[in-house]
Amino acid sequence: IQLTQSPSSLSASVGDRVTITCRASQVISSYLAWYQQKPGQAPKLLIYAASTFQSGVPSRFSGSGSGTNFTLTISSLQPEDFATYYCQQLNTYPPITFGQGTRLEIK
Amino acid sequence: EVQVVESGGVVVQPGGSLRLSCAASGFTFDEYSMHWVRQPPGKGLEWVSLISWHGEETSYSDSVKGRFTISRDNDKNSLFLQMNGLRIEDTALYYCAKSTGNLEPFDFWGQGTLVTVST
Numbered sequence: 001i002q003l004t005q006s007p008s009s010l011s012a013s014v015g016d017r018v019t020i021t022c023r024a025s026q027v028i029s030s031y032l033a034w035y036q037q038k039p040g041q042a043p044k045l046l047i048y049a050a051s052t053f054q055s056g057v058p059s060r061f062s063g064s065g066s067g068t069n070f071t072l073t074i075s076s077l078q079p080e081d082f083a084t085y086y087c088q089q090l091n092t093y094p095p096i097t098f099g100q101g102t103r104l105e106i107k
Numbered sequence: 108e109v110q111v112v113e114s115g116g117v118v119v120q121p122g123g124s125l126r127l128s129c130a131a132s133g134f135t136f137d138e139y140s141m142h143w144v145r146q147p148p149g150k151g152l153e154w155v156s157l158i159s160w161h162g163e164e165t166s167y168s169d170s171v172k173g174r175f176t177i178s179r180d181n182d183k184n185s186l187f188l189q190m191n192g193l194r195i196e197d198t199a200l201y202y203c204a205k206s207t208g209n210l211e212p213f214d215f216w217g218q219g220t221l222v223t224v225s226t
Contacts, residue, residue, distance in 0.1 A: 033212040035152075042202060042219060043152065048212035086152055090210045095168045096142075096154040 001025055001089050005099035011107040016077045020102045022070045022087035031091040034063055034072045037101075038083045047072065048090075082106050109133040109215050111186075111203050116220030123193050127220060129186035129203035137161070137181040140209045143188050145199035146219070155201070156188065157209055164209065171197075193224045 002025040012018050022032065030050040035043040045054045047063040050070055060075045074081055087099040115127040129141070143155040156167045156177040165177050176189040186203050200221050204213035 042216035
């Protein structure tokens with residue numbers, strides 16, 4: 001299963017609403033997770049089962065979708081949100097696949 | 108506090124072998140599936156391998172199948188990755204990560220260990 005994220009990179013300002021899309025090459029129900037990775041750090045789980053928050057994740061993050069189309073939305077960007085975001089499918093293996101990443105930069 | 112600490116990454120020549128380790132603490136290790144995920148410098152994430160909590164099920168990406176072997180020692184709270192026949196394209200930061208099941212999200216990751224395959 002291939003995952004395609006769009007856009008690959010995005011420039012935005014603090015306070016902006018941002019949406020990142022992840023499209024799967026076949027139906028994966030809601031078996032999708034989102035991760036945040038900051039430079040020099042390990043990835044951090046944000047959302048799983050397409051829309052369920054991991055403990056401690058701010059409520060400005062939200063996920064939606066099922067089937068083949070998914071979105072991660074940040075309702076009001078904060079300075080600490082500038083990072084690279086990856087989607088991951090957990091429907092079948094091998095392999096467990098990740099999207100290519102979306103780099104969110106400060107405008 | 109949950110911790111996973113990878114070690115064993117070094118510079119190795121093509122065709123060489125290496126064994127990575129991941130030491131876990133702060134959680135009941137034998138209740139979790141474990142994974143290796145790699146990230147080439149400046150690039151994205153690639154899942155490498157998984158092992159079930161009891162060690163009886165393993166799985167690999169096509170890019171490493173037949174060359175890498177994942178294993179675990181639940182008595183020592185440790186995860187391993189034996190890497191043989193290393194190629195230049197195996198150069199990456201290797202992370203270990205845990206999940207509550209084979210197809211569950213990776214809820215905690217280590218900081219990684221760098222493997223460089225170079226002449």
